[in-house]
Amino acid sequence: MNSSSISPAVLAELGQQVTGPVLTAQDDGYERETTAYNLATAIRPDVVVGAVDAADVAAAVAWAAVHHVPVGVQATGHGADRPMRGGLLINTARLQECTVDPDTRIARVGAGVRWRTVLESAVPHGLAGLNGSTTDVGVVGYTLGGGVPVLGRTYGFAADRVRSFDVVTPGGAHRRVDAGHEPELFGLLRGGKGNLGIVTAMEFELVALEGLYGGGIFYPGADAREVLTAWSRWSADLPETVSTSIALLRLPEMDIVPEPLRNQFVVHLRYACTADQEDSARLLSPMRAVSHPVMDTVGPMSYRDMDGIHMDPPVPLPYLDAGRLLDDMDEATVEGLLAHAGPGTDCPLLLVEIRLLGGALDRSPEGPADLVTGRQGAYLLNMVGLAVPPAAEQVPHAVTALLEALDGHVSDRTPVNFQGVLGWEPGSAHAWTEDGHSRLLAAKAHYDPENLLRFQHAVQAPAST
Structure with a gap:
């Protein structure tokens, strides 16, 4: 039909x-x-x-x-x-089950639960989940794409902590899968996004975390060269206790933007450290000595307040985005970023972000092989522009020009959650390795031969012979 x-x-x-x-x-x-x-x-x-x-x-x-x-x-x-x-x-927004067992450090969530709800239940017990840059995101969808946490260098990908999925596969069968029951499906759901079924609930491990030292430093955009160069050198030798990113931000004149930053071009360093306060401050001190910050919000904080690190928009917006893994952050990479998104350019992108990977993100968990992309990646490049005139027409060209300027430094792959509107066409294999894509296609042919689940990050089931 x-x-x-x-x-x-x-x-x-x-x-x-x-x-x-x-x-x-x-x-x-x-x-x-x-x-x-x-x-x-x-x-x-x-x-x-x-x-x-x-x-x-x-x-x-x-x-x-x-x-x-x-x-x-x-x-x-x-x-x-x-x-x-x-x-x-x-x-699935109504599936709001959320339980936290402080003894086993296991959380169980329904498909509609946002990370904010998990933190409200977990933080009072000295526990945390491995959420991304905003707690407004749904736990399940984020994790099915691998999940790049704010504390990823310390604890790895969110998908690494999953214990089990409750999933409805095409045809309507309801399964509970884990490392011991249908291990291949369990592995493919971690990073395979929504290709093989609809997850209705998920159980995952929390991490012990009493607090952290985190926040952001905003530098004048005019000092972008100095700040990017310093960040590239400083971030190269950081311990796994530190997770960090840096972004070139062209902030609009909107109420959701802090007043000192409205209608400003700034460089935003994000910092999250699980070491004690003294070591955390010491590790950050070289970047605090760079330029003359417009705003510095880094300090001891409750993990419940971690949205203050990235300060993502708290309300829905129309936007266009794209992402790629980045091989290095050397002088040529910095020059490419500055030439197309630095001070004095007419770049229409709201955000050009570089996230430091490595650390625990490099290590694969025990159990069935997953489809998470980004292990052994050095950095993650993320680009976002508002989809409003006149930027809406300019953003795609700006993304293409920036990627061309970084040719030889960007990978042809990206985590599936970062493919974005300006990523590749549906059915693209760029979110997975060649072997991972082949496994996903084989499973798609088995579980969803009619390709019923064909929207968003979908692969095409191979035609039957």
């Missing part, structure tokens, strides 16, 4: 099989269920189910399999890089 020709009778059948709301574009609540965090990404399914539990997810997937309707999934909408037109969207 073509998804655009779903009959009223077939839609009514779906409504009878699930408990949550079943909505089309003519219904109140449709926009609320379908709008992504990236307001530039149009999510326009023929029908959306607001799943209230795992049984709803299984019933909706089974209905889609019977009627050959393609399926997408969304909770917070942070992973919606590409438009969705037609088909069935399953919104």
Whole structure:
């Protein structure tokens, strides 16, 4: 059945099989269920189910399999890089189970839980989850893409800590998988994103963390050369207790931007250290001596307040983005960044960010091989521009020009969560190694031969012979 020709009778059948709301574009609540965090990404399914539990997810997937309707999934909408037109969207935002066992240091979360909720439960016990730059992101979707944590150099990828998944595979079968039960599927879900099923719940290990020394330093954009050069040398020899990134920011005149930084071009150093306060301050001191900071927020902090390190936008915005692994941060790399995004350029990009990788991110966990991309990577380059005129037309060209300037220094791969709107076409293998992509395709042919899960970061199931 073509998804655009779903009959009223077939839609009514779906409504009878699930408990949550079943909505089309003519219904109140449709926009609320379908709008992504990236307001530039149009999510326009023929029908959306607001799943209230795992049984709803299984019933909706089974209905889609019977009627050959393609399926997408969304909770917070942070992973919606590409438009969705037609088909069935399953919104898992209502799956809000969240438990933290302080004795075993295991958390269990439903598919709709955001990292903020986990931290509120875990931090009082001296525990933390391995979230990324903002706690507004959903735990499950972030982890399925590997999950690059703020403390990644100290503790590794978020996917490394997963103990088990509850997943609905195409056809509607509900499975619980871990290293001992369906280990191949368990491994492929870690980094394979949403290609093989819809995860309804996940259990993962927390780390012991009483607090940290973290925050950001903002330098004048005019000193970008001095700051980038100093950061490249300083970051090369940091211990694993330190995780850091640096960003060229062209901040708009918006209320969500701190007043001293509005309508300013600045360089933003992000710093998170798990060593004691004295060592943490000592390790940062070389960068505090660089330039004349506009603002310095680094100090002892509760992990509950870690959003203050990156200071990501707290509200949805329309944007275009792209990412690549970066091989080095040498003089030529710095020159390429400055030539296309430094002071005096008309660069339309809101953010050009370099994250230091390495440390624990280099090490693979025990158990089934996963699909996480970024191990042995040196840096991660991330580029973001607002999708509003006139920048919307300029951003793609700026990303292309910057990547061309860094030719020979950028990899052809990137973690799947960082592919972005301006990344590669759906079905691209750039988020995985050649071997990993082959494993994923083989599993796709087994679990999803009709390619029902074909939206967002999807690979195409091989044609049957």
